[in-house]
Amino acid sequence: MGHISALTAWLILAAEVGAVFIILTTAHDPLTVNVGFSILAGITTWSAIPALSEIFVKAGLKGMDLSKRTKHIIPESMGMVAGLIYLVTMFVFIPFPFMKWFTGSNDGDLQELKLLTFPNLKLAELLSALLSIQSMVFLGFADDVLDIRWRFKMPLPAIASIPLLMVYWVHLGVTHIVVPIPLRPILGQLIDLGVLYYVYMGMVAIFCTHSINIMAGINGVEVGQSLVIACSIAINDMIFLQSASSGAPAIETHLFSLYFILPFIGVSLGLLIHNWYPSKVFIGDTYCYFAGMTFAVVGILAHYSKTLLLFFIPQIFNFLLSAPQLFRLVPCPRHRVPRYNRQTNLMEPSRVVLDEEDDLDIEFSNSKQDSKVGSRQSAPGRSASSAFLSSAGATAQDADDSHMKPSSSAVGEGSNLPSTTTLLQDFRPFKDSKLKRSGWYCIKLLEALGLTHVRYDAKTGKRPLEMTNLTILNLILLKAGPMSERNLTISVMVVQFCCSLVAFVIRHRLVAFVYDVV
Incomplete structure (x- = not known):
């Protein structure tokens, strides 16, 4: 931290004081409090990574960037720092969405009424989501340390999502899907998938996690694409919050999504500063697992998994393109980076x-x-x-x-x-x-x-x-x-941004041709 200018230090201090002020003065508004916590999480991540880098290097979590002329030892698995700060931030935030049940009169009848109306299932959703994310942070760090084989780590996100799916089953348990208008004369208006719906949600968790992991290998590309996806999700949530046609259930679910996405954007920005070209740290599989499960959590519990997949268009294309190698139809080297x-x-x-x-x-x-090349000799x-x-x-x-x-x-x-x-x-x-x-x-x-x-x-x-x-x-x-390498990362982020624009057009304009309600 000693290398930053005095002006930067004062700006950071002002941002921290402003975030604390927001939290203390708007405790009644969970979304505003969440914004304050997100700012603090981003600043803490940015400042903690340089302080902890030497500890990771001494522990043997280090590597060398082969895509540079000069070779330096770089700490690895720093996504663990971002994941831990995110979890601590969310743990501290837990009471604020339920603050109105914690404050007020001490009258006995009123307290009994509060106990009867307390949203226990909402609290269960929040805790199960954090449990799933925490599990993936732990498993991602274990993968960085132990280098788990793909055949073993492939189903891990589905296993980590079990607490999430259990709460989903207790709360709503809705397993039917709305059939697109052109297919309704054949299939009807609704189809109940039953247990297959839970299999689908488990597959969403697997895809979100591993699709980011296989689209990696250069400085900043994992965090960059995740940031664009997270910002797209946040914008989509705010569109629903501002929409007059959104009912109370939709507002609650998209508020729930924002509670998880905004701190994720904060810690990701703090991490990207150090992971941007030329990278000072490597994020490891920990961040990819952490990011993927966070997206899966909001997609499943906020009930917009199909919209979530629209924001993953580049990752879906990358998976389809990689399929011949992933499924060994053609040779697949261990690393396929440029x-x-x-x-x-x-x-x-x-x-x-x-x-x-x-x-x-x-x-x-x-x-x-x-x-062809005359004096220029080829390698015999x-x-x-x-x-x-x-x-x-x-x-x-x-x-x-x-x-x-x-x-x-x-x-x-x-x-x-x-x-x-x-x-x-x-x-x-x-x-x-x-x-x-x-x-x-x-x-x-x-x-x-x-x-x-x-x-x-x-x-x-x-x-x-x-x-x-x-x-x-x-x-x-x-x-x-x-x-x-820097321009290649920017190119990926531009592609991700353009695909997000396409996703918004599909979700908020073209969807009227397929479903009854936008």
Whole structure:
């Protein structure tokens, strides 16, 4: 904290005093009090992370940023600090939504009436939500320390959401869904999903948590996308609070959502300052688990899980794009983050090896490169292991960038617009390829859609050797070209922002064509 200017220190002190003043003078208004606590949570997170960084490093929670020319030891799992401050903030906030039941006359009859009207289920919802979030913070930190295998950590969010689902069952237990207007002549107006509805909510918790975790790997991208989603949720809640058509139940549920989202925005802003490029800390899986479960909590208990998923359009697209690798239809390296080019200081799409080059292919490829670049020499005998390292974010630069250009043999020699017969032949599995038939079809489909670039062997032009990893980060670099790590994070946040605008249009304008009530 000693490095900040005197003006900044005074501004921070003024913000803290203002937040305390808001809390003390508006104790009767829980939302205003929550705003005050959110400001304090953000400032506390910002100031606590530098103070605790050395402790994490001494405990062995440290790493090195490979996407930098200079290497420094950086503390990891600092999302734990944000998660703990968030939980403490919410624990202190618990009494304020129920303040009117704690104050007032000591008359016996009135006290009995208060006991009868006290919203026990609301308190249970609040506590169960905090229990689920606390569980995910703990499990995320355990993952950072123990490096839990994916097959074990995949169902953890659903398990952590059980307290939430139990309270949902006790409070409302509504398991029916409204059928869209075009389908009502066939399915009717309502469909009761029964236990499948609880399975759906558990899957929402799993998706929200892991979708942020797999769309990661560069400075600030996890916190950045989470902040845009959280702000979108907060704006959606305020739209409902200002709407004259919103009934009392809708107002209560969206107030409940704001109580959880505003402190989350506060701690995330405090964390992003240190995680922004060039990052001084790594957030670890803890923050991804914490953020995902927070979103799942408000989506489930505030009863707008479908709207929540609209704000996850980039994450849904990233999951669908990653599915061939996640489900092992094509090879999937442990890390699929973009590759850092040390010479240009830019990020490039990382690639995964599909098949090894034989000696004849290497000689042909090298001679072709030599004829193109003259004195610029390629790396002879580039092995599959070196290609794999580049796909995992290694800092070695490829000797020639010509492999990033689409091969003419993939669409037919001497023709810009291949015939239907040529396209059908391209989609036939190459007999010498080591890929399974399903993986071959996935690659050809993604290549036809422009979602990946495949490098084929130089001899036949048909056997796939490498492809760009299937993530939205690599896709942005593939379409926009190499860019700095900072600009790549900003690009992801811009995409997230644009998709949120689309979500608002769908939710508040186009929904009238599908459902009766907006």
